Amino acid sequence: MPFPIVNSILSWFLKKRKHQVELFLKYPTEVQSELLFKLLKTAKHTEFGRQNNFDKITSYQDFSNQIPIQQYESIEPLIERTRKGEQNLFWPSPIKWFAKSSGTTNAKSKFIPVSDQSLKDCHFEAGKDMLCMYFNNNPDAQLFTGKSLRLGGSSAVYEENKTFFGDLSAIIIENMPFWADFSSAPKQETALMGEWESKMDAIINETIDENITGLAGVPSWMLVLLNRVLERTGKSNILEVWPNLEVYFHGGVNFTPYKEQFQKLIPSKTFKYYEIYNASEGFFAIQDRNDSDEMLLMLDYGIFYEFIPMDSFNGEASEAIPLSKVQKNINYAMVITTNGGLWRYLIGDTVKFTSTAPYRIKITGRTKHFINVFGEELIIENAEDALQVACKKTNSEITDYTVAPIFMAEEKSGAHEWMIEFRKAPDSLQEFTYILDTHLKSINSDYEAKRYHNMTLDMPKTHCAKQGLFYDWMKGKGKLGGQNKVPRLSNSRQWLDELLRLNTP
Numbered sequence: 103m104p105f106p107i108v109n110s111i112l113s114w115f116l117k118k119r120k121h122q123v124e125l126f127l128k129y130p131t132e133v134q135s136e137l138l139f140k141l142l143k144t145a146k147h148t149e150f151g152r153q154n155n156f157d158k159i160t161s162y163q164d165f166s167n168q169i170p171i172q173q174y175e176s177i178e179p180l181i182e183r184t185r186k187g188e189q190n191l192f193w194p195s196p197i198k199w200f201a202k203s204s205g206t207t208n209a210k211s212k213f214i215p216v217s218d219q220s221l222k223d224c225h226f227e228a229g230k231d232m233l234c235m236y237f238n239n240n241p242d243a244q245l246f247t248g249k250s251l252r253l254g255g256s257s258a259v260y261e262e263n264k265t266f267f268g269d270l271s272a273i274i275i276e277n278m279p280f281w282a283d284f285s286s287a288p289k290q291e292t293a294l295m296g297e298w299e300s301k302m303d304a305i306i307n308e309t310i311d312e313n314i315t316g317l318a319g320v321p322s323w324m325l326v327l328l329n330r331v332l333e334r335t336g337k338s339n340i341l342e343v344w345p346n347l348e349v350y351f352h353g354g355v356n357f358t359p360y361k362e363q364f365q366k367l368i369p370s371k372t373f374k375y376y377e378i379y380n381a382s383e384g385f386f387a388i389q390d391r392n393d394s395d396e397m398l399l400m401l402d403y404g405i406f407y408e409f410i411p412m413d414s415f416n417g418e419a420s421e422a423i424p425l426s427k428v429q430k431n432i433n434y435a436m437v438i439t440t441n442g443g444l445w446r447y448l449i450g451d452t453v454k455f456t457s458t459a460p461y462r463i464k465i466t467g468r469t470k471h472f473i474n475v476f477g478e479e480l481i482i483e484n485a486e487d488a489l490q491v492a493c494k495k496t497n498s499e500i501t502d503y504t505v506a507p508i509f510m511a512e513e514k515s516g517a518h519e520w521m522i523e524f525r526k527a528p529d530s531l532q533e534f535t536y537i538l539d540t541h542l543k544s545i546n547s548d549y550e551a552k553r554y555h556n557m558t559l560d561m562p563k564t565h566c567a568k569q570g571l572f573y574d575w576m577k578g579k580g581k582l583g584g585q586n587k588v589p590r591l592s593n594s595r596q597w598l599d600e601l602l603r604l605n606t607p
Contacts, residue, residue: 119234126401127460131426138165138406141439150180150192150445162424166408171418171437171446174212181213187263193217193443199277201270201382213267214382220442221277224403225270228385231400232351232378235390240349240374245315248346249287253305253319253327253583259294270382287312298582302327306334314344320354321364322502323583326573328367340367353378355587356465356486359500362493363525379465383449384440387463396462401425404441409434412452415469422446430455433481435469452481471591475507476516476558479548482590488541489522495537496528502572505591506598508563517560521601523567535564571605578604 126133142165146156159165170176180191181200189196192215199216237243254271266273275293288308295301305327317324328340337343347368357377364375379387379397384405387397399407408422412433422437436451438444450470453463467482474480489500501523508517520538528534539562543550552558572588589597 119231120238122402123231123234123398123400130401130461133401134406134425135162137402137404138162138439141404141406141441144441145193145443148190148192148194148443150443154445166422166446169446171410171420171422171448173418173448176418177444177447181215184215185213185263185265185267187265191443192445193441195219197443198265199273200265200267201273202267203270203382212382214270215442215444216270216273216382217442219404220384220440221274223441224385224405225274225380226278227403228378228380228388228400232376232388235388235398236349236351236374236376239390239392243348244346245348246285248313248315249285249309250316250318251287251305251309251314252293253317253324254293270380287314298577301583302330306331310335310343312344313346315346315348317347317350317352319352320587321352321357321360322355322588324350324352325360325363325367325501332367339369341370347373349374349376351376351378353380356482358486358490359493363499379463381449381451383438383444383447384442386436386438390462396456396464399425399461399463401461406439408437408439408446409453410437410448412469418448420448425461428455428458428461430458433466467591471589473505473507473518473591473593475509475593476552477548478546478552478559480505480518480542480546480591484542484546484549485591487545488538491541492528492534492537496530496534497526498528498534499525501525502567502588504572504589504597504601506595507593508560509595515556515558515560518562519595519598520562520564521567521571521598521605522564523569523571527566531564531566535562538562538564565602565605567601567605571601575601575604 142151142156142159145151154169159168177192184191184197185200195217197215197217199221200213201216203212203214233245236245254269254275259266259268259272259276272294275290288305292301292304292308295304310331331340331343332338335343341347350364350373352375357375361375374392377389377395377397378385385400385403386405387399389396390398407425409425409428410420410422412435414420415435420435428434431454433452433454436449436453438447438449440447448469450468452466452469454466456462456464472479472481485505489503492498493500503520503522505518505520508519510516539553543553549559576582576586576588592598
């Protein structure tokens with residue numbers, strides 16, 4: 103059991119990192135430029151480095167002219183060769199770890215290379231920084247007097263051709279330094295269990311009598327776990343089970359639709375919520391202030407950033423700009439070059455800057471997860487903003503949702519069709535839909551134009567999902583837990599039609 107003296111020593115150690123953070127806050131352009139040329143120098147003798155003349159790149163302009171923007175399909179052949187044992191293809195140090203990621207319910211998996219440098223200088227450094235921010239903002243925190251409950255991926259690590267692949271969280275747990283494992287629960291063996299239902303029971307068994315002081319994991323799955331803890335214990339809220347709980351580090355999905363439910367489960371005015379932005383490809387941003395909905399972009403993790411304005415987005419043919427050229431409140435697709443051997447890689451996420459001094463961001467969605475069948479340009483940020491307003495005005499709560507188009511037929515207009523699973527349903531689904539539609543029109547002029555007189559888009563069609571529908575759907579696809587996410591917006595009806603069939607009595 104960690105003691106208060108340990109809490110004091112570890113918190114002091116973590117706070118020291120603040121001075122290095124202040125360096126990139128003060129000199130962001132210089133830090134990013136120096137990093138880019140360090141990455142190029144390190145990898146100039148790799149196959150990719152030789153093919154793209156890394157040794158002749160002397161400016162950012164050279165870099166953007168000589169190296170193409172790439173999506174996963176373009177780099178897959180090099181990754182597959184590395185997975186079969188070849189080395190020095192896109193990064194000089196041996197690549198033996200691959201984070202398996204699909205992002206949504208798509209069957210096709212991606213295998214993202216994870217180098218020793220990206221583990222040490224990015225993922226583990228970010229883990230320390232996450233705590234550094236928290237302790238600097240909360241000097242009386244007692245996080246290390248207990249244990250933090252981590253809810254990671256549901257996959258073990260698999261070996262193939264002397265390389266290993268699995269969920270990123272499983273790779274991190276396998277390589278975790280002693281300081282991180284010291285105050286975490288459950289034990290490594292449980293954290294790496296593959297079968298989600300058994301894993302949930304095992305986590306509850308291990309942690310129910312522990313002094314849990316922190317939580318970390320994806321909100322949708324953490325809610326499932328916390329509700330099961332209450333079912334098991336018969337308690338009315340989580341603080342009756344873990345009275346010293348003080349912070350929840352969350353990421354992976356927008357927290358707004360879940361926050362009210364967490365506040366009911368953890369009824370404390372002093373409890374803190376800290377958002378992080380991590381992915382298989384890297385750890386990018388951390389909330390650096392209490393009670394904030396923005397995250398500080400971390401500039402010294404071995405990741406060089408570029409951005410593509412979404413109003414001119416054209417996949418690999420897009421033109422990117424460096425960090426120094428971004429503006430506030432514009433929707434950008436993010437492009438990364440990393441110390442794991444990803445070069446101008448289009449990660450698929452979209453962000454907007456809320457500040458450029460320092461660089462703070464919000465995640466707005468995915469480049470592929472939007473609806474633009476009719477020119478309405480509906481993004482996840484719009485959808486979740488409208489859902490929040492509709493929930494507040496109808497005193498309802500949402501568990502999960504997805505949206506798809508109803509395509510035009512003959513002389514009929516199109517529409518958006520919503521499948522929503524409510525924790526607390528509205529008295530009138532019709533009123534909920536009206537508020538949802540009205541707010542979408544107020545925040546998205548393209549959507550409003552297409553809704554004008556129902557000429558292109560009719561009023562949205564909304565379905566109330568039966569309890570557990572999305573959980574059962576994800577379970578049927580073998581996608582329970584960890585970083586697996588319900589796809590929110592789609593230009594196709596595949597997911598919605600599957601859910602409609604499951605929702606039929």
